[in-house]
């Protein structure tokens with residue numbers, strides 16, 4: 625989808641103009657994929673706007689950087705403050721926020737250790753991510769998710785998204801909204817940019833971190849909401865065919881939010897509509913992020929946005 629520009633981007637501690645946020649073609653990241661990044665949503669609320677789970681996203685950025693031995697010269701708190709600054713400077717809410725840290729210009733060769741680290745934070749309007757208003761029609765991908773001991777799936781690294789791109793392109797070319805990948809052992813893993821949940825017999829299941837999934841912040845929020853609503857939750861490896869016989873299935877993600885699956889491989893999930901457990905979690909999630917219910921888990925960081933723009 626086309627990128628909508630704003631006016632400012634945060635770079636290494638200061639706000640610069642959107643059009644000045646450029647890098648050299650010989651930067652390490654361009655050649656070797658050496659970036660780690662985040663995707664965060666800021667929601668409009670009745671009395672302002674709030675950034676969803678800002679600290680957790682910045683903690684995950686630090687984790688991703690640590691895995692790749694990339695020293696970040698800003699703390700989690702400083703980066704969280706920077707996000708608030710850039711959102712307020714641009715005056716755009718609701719919006720999507722994209723912090724990215726990468727190995728910059730000055731070294732050639734695979735070894736990133738002596739290449740400088742650059743951090744940028746941008747934000748821009750972004751609406752619905754997974755196509756389909758009455759649920760998503762998805763497929764199981766012919767591509768597997770990242771194998772353990774190859775690319776660490778707990779790092780949200782730019783390079784991981786080459787795998788995601790293969791999954792997403794194949795799905796679109798074959799007429800699906802999204803693809804679900806299996807891990808290298810054939811167990812369900814996740815979508816190209818979403819975690820996966822399945823409901824069967826009133827129990828909510830999701831794939832564990834050991835099945836090559838990103839430790840999704842929406843995933844953890846949904847686990848919290850489900851437990852709070854008294855829904856039994858089990859994290860366990862699952863076979864592909866569970867998707868064909870489950871009662872309900874849905875994706876979670878910052879971009880995808882809570883998106884129910886209408887069909888998998890053209891097999892209808894349940895009766896194709898959003899089932900009661902998905903509905904309960906979906907409605908609770910949106911009530912919390914949109915501020916129609918109090919923020920009882922302390923998930924929102926308020927921002928002063930003076931010029932509201934609808935995404």
Ligand SMILES: Cc1ncc(COP(=O)(O)O)c(C=O)c1O
Pocket residue numbers: 663788814815816817818819837838839840841842843876877878879
């Ligand atoms: C591969 C992958 N899995 C899962 C997710 C969901 O993670 P989160 O809820 O933190 O956005 C994302 C999105 O960031 C993703 O790219």
